[in-house]
Amino acid sequence: NSGFLPQSKEKMAPDKKAATISNVTFVRPAKFYLSGFSNIPHVTYFYIFLCFVYIMTVVGNVLLLSTLHTPKYMIVFNLALTDLCGSTALIPKVLDTFLFDNRYIVYEACLSYMFFVLFFVSVQSWTLVTMAYDRFIAICFPLRYHSIVTKPAIAAMLLLVWVVSLSIMSCLVGLLDRLSFCGSLVIQSFYCDHGPTYQLACNDTSLNYTMALVCIAAVMCFPPILIVLTYVCIAIALSRIASGTERVKALKTCTSHLILVAIFYLPLLGTYIAVLSSYIHPNARIINSILTHTIPALLNPILYSLKTEEMLNSIRKLCKSNRLSNMTLSNKMTCL
Template sequence: MRTGMRSHLTFQNHLPGIPITSPFHTSRGLTPMEPRNQTSASPFILLGLSEKLEQETLLFSLFLCMYLAAVVGNLLIILAISGDSYLHTPMYFFLANLSLVDFCLATNTIPKMLVSLQTGSKAISYPCCLTQMYFFHFFGIVDSIIIAVMAYDRFVAICHPLHYATIMSPRLCGLLVGVPWAFSCFISLTHILLMARLVFCGSHEVPHYFCDLTPILRLSCTDTSVSRIFILIVAGMVIATPFVCILASYARILAAVMKVPSAGGRKKAFSTCSSHLSVVALFYGTTIGVYLCPSSVRTAVKEKASAVMYTAVTPMLNPFIYSLRNRDLKGALRKLVNRKITSSS
């Protein structure tokens, strides 16, 4: 009789819609029917950007080029700023940190997708999925806050030029960069702890090319209301609030610039801010659409298109946006390349 019951329970655990019990639970003395607080041992399947095999070669080539451009561009920005003492100012300090975050953000998602496209293996284990999710949100939150910090830096430089050196002291600059990293670590860890409570059953296919919160939550067969509420709270803190601060900063900057008597001075001020405004439009235009728009207007295709913008396109374009419009940075990049050529010859 007991043998029959064990067989029935084992068979029942493999029925669709019922979570598969991890072997770690039975080793701790739990029976297969007892509730558990973690997901099954089954890996997730990342379906990627397209399910058509004939498009995979094109996607691989496209994203490989984008990733290489992002890596080379952002590393050159970091090396140029660190190697030129003339650029050791708050504005370029924040730019170097933004380049570092963009490099890490792209590296967290694109290489895994390239490997999947090349090998055809779309599976990702649950621990690896949580790890990728943690670092994606960690670097994404830091990215959002640093962009807002750069807007504040431009506000002080244009609206309070005589007090700029006093206000933007090395201590304040360190805090404006260090606090976002610490805050992001806490928020991202909370996301992961909430995800670890969920149970996943049925399909493990994720209609995305990396592990993001929203697509994974849709696969859970348990209540995800706490995680969804936390996502909205975090989105308000790290997306909506910095975006409003940026708009307020640039409203003050615009008012100050319009008071400049010379056309050359106005042009120089607008040129200084135009690069940063381009980055703001690219980053916040996509993240707001993913995390703050109602779920009724979001689709898997729109989510993937927006994710491509802030994980691949923005990290690739940022170095070009800042270097092409900045004479000092272009000069530092030329010095860096010339030193490398001279040292290798």
């Protein structure tokens, strides 16, 4: 594929720039173009819906972050922080790109955009695994829970999640810098997605493909497998409990997490399977991908975090203060 590379800067197109490392020239575009949806009428309403989703996500997760301060909710805090950062990395730029028609994105900005979106997806995925581990210890080893799930242990696990995700995604995105982009610069996606971007390259992309498979396995395959294994162990432990009431009580502590796992993984896995097994329309893939990146972050505070004692106490206090203010107002009206 070396024939696709320009011999000198003078022969290079004005929208391209070159970097030479060890006598090998890499052609890097000044900008990429994000295609987004094709031939969808009234698509503006969808972006307005995304704006609403982002506002509600920020409100829900900021409220949650301001409420959770105890060590036992470190994992929930990490999930809320990841949701907030992940949504902020993606949605505002999507709105700027398509709602205000700024579809060209600088090469370096595109790689940064890609890194942060994929990084927070990875952190979110492994945070769900950490939650499954917490439920596994709580149900299978209830007497040893407080000695195993300690603040330092959870902090170490979450730190490992961030460091490993940072390393994997840095490697994935960094490998794009060795590619040359000599032809089309149109990324067939709603953001600088890795697959549609590296497929535009005109030199060997086998290493990028291999790294993409590694990342898919690390983010989308291993975590759900580990979660399934933990719930198999939980199911076995619950089957040994004689009381049906105790089983239901223990299972209720897992329902919110199971719903989040289904919402997060099933659409992504479905898309990957559809892409590998048959043709899926680009618009359907984009809609599925957008909703997969945004809806879990919106629902997490509702489905999981609102079950925390601190949040419930805050809601009770708010309802109590509203009730007292209404009673005071009613008494004043009676006196008048």
